[in-house]
Amino acid sequence: MTDAFIYDHARTPRGRGRPDGSLHEITSIDLAAQVLRALADRNDLDTSLVDDVVMGCAQPVGEQGGNIARAAVLTADYAQTVAGQQVHRFCASALEAVNAAAAQIMTGAADAAIGGGVESMSRTVMGADSGAWSADPLVAYKNYFAPQGIGADVIATLDGFSRADVDAYAVESQRRAALAWKEGRFNDAVVPVRDLIGNVILDRDEHLRPDTTMEGLAKLKPSFVALGQAGFDDVAIQKYPQIESVRHVHHGGNSSGIVDGAAGVLLGNKLFGERSGLKPRARIKAFTSIGSEPTIMLTAPVAVTNKLLKRSGMSLRDIDLFEINEAFAAVVMRYMRALNLDPAIVNPNGGAIALGHPLGATGAIILGTVLDELERRDLNTALVTLCAGNGLGTATIIERV
């Protein structure tokens, strides 16, 4: 099997996912194209060496439909021969895209490929692509569908996490993210986004609230009470009858932020590195995906981590840093408890609670983040994982070279 190396990665800053967000005027395709352009420019890349661009996008409708990856390839003035593919694994789409790009290289189907993702949440509507899984009545009924916020609160109820517990996790994420920005740990990865006339309209993640406190968070009302009362609490309890009632603890301050963003990871084999004069930074060691229980929908990371370690013949001790997407505080807290992890090595530079989660792009963003942190600390191996809709989960192990 040929090695797939990570040569570079880049991401846009994450803009607030609302009409007043800085990236709201930038189309999804432009976000994606600016990342592709940045990867090409800063590496002096002959783009005809790239075989494929695989981009995650979790709401591939409207301006994000029609295989945005291929459209971005052309918009970014890549060589016409570069293919282009959009993949959908909900919130894990971009990590899946990286894995898919790596797989092409490892199997010899490609010499180089970019894996990444894009999502402009300010320009689409959450759930724009709906889908039978949540909105075909027979399907939703049969599978005991509940929205992910309910799932997060069910995890908190099952695992005994109080409101204070989840808020404390959020405060820490904000603290770490603020520190990381202050120390410039994201500077290499972030490419400023420019508008139509070349002005920089955003060069930093803007969702952060570094002055977040427990008292401030305590004022927020839990977000999913009404949904729960509309029947979804009962649906969850029908699946988990050991629960007397669902404890609603999640809100906007301890859940992933809604943002706009794009990212890309430049992958290639050794031959590609030689041809383009680039040095590999890490290797994609292994990856896999798994399905888990679809009512809570957010519980796959533990299972997919165990599956991946077993397949790779590795153990938790072999992993220096973990990057698990902060979909909701309880998701990460369950993960750390189940695998008995030291919180210091999990999401060391904060996560989506502070920085935001552009659904189809996050997987590539956090992979880049953890690679930079491995290099900064001179550590070797990291595991990246995300929970995803309908009970999915994906994980990837990278090791520096």
Next chain:
Amino acid sequence: MTTLTFCVDADGIALITLDAADKPMNVVSPQFIDEFIAAIERVAGDSAIKGAIVTSGKASFMAGADLKHIVTIAGGAITLQEAYAFSQRPSVAMHRRMETCGKPFVAAINGVALGGGFELALACHYRVLCDDPKAVVGLPEVTVGLLPGSGGTQRLARMIGVDKALPLLLEGRSVPPAEALQLGLVDRVVAADQLLQAARDWLLKSPNPVRAWDVKGYRSSGGLLNPAIVKVMSERPALIASQTRHNLPAPIAILDCLFQGTLLPFDKALQLESKHFAKLLCDPVARNLIRTGFINKGEAGKQARPRDVPKSQVRRLAVLGAGMMGSGIAYVAAVAGIDVVLLDSTIEQAQKGKEYSIKLLDKLVARNRYTREQADEILARIVPTIDYADLKGCELAIEAVFEDVAIKAEVTRRAETVLAATAIFASNTSTLPIGTLAESSARPRQFIGLHFFSPVDRMPLVEVIVGARTNQETLAKSLDFLAQIRMTPIVVNDSRGFYTSRVFQTFIHEGMRLLEEGVEPALIENAARSAGLPVGPLALLDEVTIELPWKIVKQAEEALGAAFVRPCAYEVMRRMLQEIKRPGRRYGGGFYDYPQGGGKHLWPGLATAFPPSARQPPLSEVRDRLLYVQSLETVRCMDEHVVTRVADADVSAVLGWGFPAWTGGPLSLIDTVGLPEFVAVCDRLAAAYGSRFIPPASLRARAAQGNAFYPATTDVSRNAAA
């Protein structure tokens, strides 16, 4: 033609009058379908006929399908294909043909139009409804586990929109004329005497007999590409799951009919609707709902009433004891036009009993169900008193005093000195044997048990307990009284616990036993609700207080002596009352805590008092235990001739304590599960959890012989004896 008449007037307007010979109401029978199709073809084929009015020669328009016929073909008696054809015929050959034949049809709805009757009206090109508030329209098929299978879901959704159609179809409620007009269910509301003229006027305008959905360019809903549809369809299934616990198949089928149907061209949509209908018709739940909830409920008591006793009436009722039960009984009697003497030991207590009716009626007046005058008229009938002399002239006395033999005996004696020699004396006792109480009566042959359920104004069941010495006249007069106050009777023979209390106790005992075995209390409560029981056993115990079942057990212990066998929950009750000292909600807490601000939650101390096991049983097993223990006890009641009719046992379980309606009752549940499977599960449960699950010999014999409780015959009113 036996179901309708057909005539044409000088203007070429046909008048089709639905009037089924020998039936009180028009129903959609096979005969009717044939004749109406012929009528449609006559209108369609005769160039002299401009259009047709469809009206009824009876007080009501049309009641829908004949449930007594439906129940014989439901639940597996016919195949899916046959059920599909059964639905398609009236839907396509009748309604759709009428709609597309090229001549306009107008429904002149002169009375109640429900189910298939309203579907017929919906398939007409225009609907005029008379303004009588009793002339309600609606599609109640969901309440019998079905859906409107002749185009009702598809026409309603296209006429008034999915959002408005959905609640009407899922609740199945009847809509009075003013609201029907406002919702768009009918086109005009006029006085009854102008109904036909209004229909003619519309026809004489030569209207275009093409429905909106048959006009070229009619657009489908767009399905999930339509955000409004996405919103409804992503939220409503959860509400349905919450309300039905996945035990009732009709509501989600209706939702899918609206979702998929409005995406499709109309004829395909009608096929989809019929396919969903077919699945529901072949589901035992529909059969169970219809058989127990409608047919047998209506029959209840009729078979038991002794034939040769002339019909009687109570004009003056004595209610002894103005507590919760007594005040409820006084209320329903007064509403039915009966004068009530409400007696208690102090005038304050008696007056408080009347307060109950005052409060209830105030609420109903506020909701416009009664006028103030009507309410006052009812209240005037209730006379609170402490004087036994006021009982003079009462044909019936019901005592609802404290559950104590001595106190009841005293009340009985005092009342009987005043009551006429022909008067009947009834006890509302829920647990004390009638034979014991009758010992204090001077006229034991006129002594009977009338066990009401709380709250009396909402629980239509009354358990009629026939003592060994109770005579037939007493039974007949009691049943006549219950008919007066519109209650559903179940006649049982005297024994400890009678039927309802005895079987109900097994449910709450099983809940406590599960707790003692280490099953998580939340799992116990959720399993009960998942089965379709309205409240979990632990919550119920808190409501009635644990003292109630404890007292019943203690009474039995005293009475039976050496023969007494400790029930499975004995230790839990003893510990909760005597050691842990948490008797129930009224005393500040039981299995639940009741915080000041409201609501309740399981008492955290349960985990220490009854430590949960590391391994929890699956939900299905807890569910089975809670339901099957009741079914087994019901079989024993039948074996011991406490209850003699299968239908009675099932009707009273559903009405009396909310045994899940989808099962059709504890005995119907056994048929639904299948006799051999039920016996096999019980044997497994017995081996694991105790002898109370051992199937009685009679049940094993039934399983071996394939002798179901409800044999598949066409005679639906046959009640299998034990």
